[in-house]
Amino acid sequence: MYEHGGNIHGFETPMVDFSANINPLGIPEKLRIAWIDQMREVTSYPDPAYRKLKKAISDHHFLSGKANILLGNGAVDLIHSVIKSVRPHEVLIPSPAFSEYRNASIRNEIPYRELVLYDCLGNLQMEKFLKEVKDRSLVFLCNPNNPTGRALKASDLERILKKMEETGSFLVLDETFLPFVEEEKRHSLLGEEPENVLFLRALTKIYGIPGVRLGYGILYNEILAKKMNSLQEPWHINTFADIAGQVVLKETGYLQETASWLRNEKAFLYRELSTVPWLTWIESDCNFILVKSSYASAEDIQRNLLEDQILIRLPYGFTGLSDHHFRIAVKDRSSNLKLMKALQKIKDIT
Known part of the structure; x- marks a missing residue:
């Protein structure tokens, strides 16, 4: 079982990858x-x-x-x-x-x-x-x-x-x-x-x-x-x-831009997550958020999100997490919007 995020290579279509915590500003x-x-x-x-x-x-x-x-x-x-x-x-x-x-x-x-x-x-x-x-x-x-x-x-x-x-x-x-x-x-x-x-x-x-x-x-x-x-x-x-x-390591401007992006996008995700009544989360000090579902397992949620070409980090490899936990990276606004719209439309998982 693969225990890390970022494994996008097994999919035929491009994925929006929330499983790996990578700065979305990209290469300086x-x-x-x-x-x-x-x-x-x-x-x-x-x-x-x-x-x-x-x-x-x-x-x-x-x-x-x-x-x-x-x-x-x-x-x-x-x-x-x-x-x-x-x-x-x-x-x-x-x-x-x-x-x-x-x-x-x-x-x-x-x-x-x-x-x-x-x-x-x-x-x-x-x-x-x-x-x-x-x-x-x-x-x-x-x-x-x-x-x-x-x-x-x-x-x-x-x-x-x-x-x-x-x-x-x-x-x-x-x-x-x-x-x-x-x-x-x-x-x-x-x-x-x-x-x-x-x-x-x-x-x-x-x-x-x-x-x-x-x-x-x-x-x-x-x-x-x-x-x-x-x-x-x-x-x-x-x-x-x-x-x-x-x-x-000499790029101070890039780090300042990163700090501004992260501050804004975390606030946005917290607001959006609060609109999904079956989700709780831990406020994070960095660029990812640990989320827990009271509604369905992380695997079921992932299966639904695949319809929108979205990957989340499943709890594999993390001792102490339940099968209802999953982790999401903080990404750019368009990606974050896509994730939240996909989560908000999940109504019935069988």
Whole structure:
């Protein structure tokens, strides 16, 4: 069973894809131009040290010389390599959460506990979570969480970091969706330079380029960084991804436009969702919304939406979600209108 969104390739007609949380503004124009202008670069191997790309990441986050920057073929690449490198006693996954945390644990034969620790409003139950952190664990925490969309504040993360230190544990803080959150710095500990945290980022969703697989990690533990680097093959980031990172991380105007779009379209979707009496949802801090139906299963809803060439994210792979849950991305106005009209006309599902 496919556990991710964005699988549009099995359909004969083009789909409006609400299953993948991709910025609908699309590829930044400066990146389109850079790819064309630098096409000749594909005739050479990429820089094996990726110096320009790493400098762009460092400058974007104002990192100090203590930071180790790790590159991945998407963030998932780094999820697997950090487990191989840390080799914890166990992995703890507060759920519902991204299924690749579990999959990476299984593939690397590390015992894991996946516990439903988010409440019905999408918030992490902090006291329950902290009690579950055992000695020498590796903890995956998505901030904002996928699929609930809620972001932890820096003060919450401080408490979690203290627990990591007390138990000799390691935290993988997946910040893939954090660039979509307003006042991003209020929800991150990146500037505090903790040695027992891997900060995970990806450029694919915020800059609308999921086909260009580029994730990165920021780590203040040099020994662990060397272990993770040793697992990577030479030239593991291709030239197009290398160029993309160098260009988009300087794109401040694009991020401002994204923030304005997201603010307006989330407000629109909340208003429209409130007109469908059999739907409830969690207010999200990022670019997707977790919805629950009291009327029909997500699979039944999806079958109806296929008549309008619309895909939603089904609950496959998310421990703790019911078969009535589904997730929708926030898209452009015309797409959002199409989704809401299709949901509003569903009257009888048999």
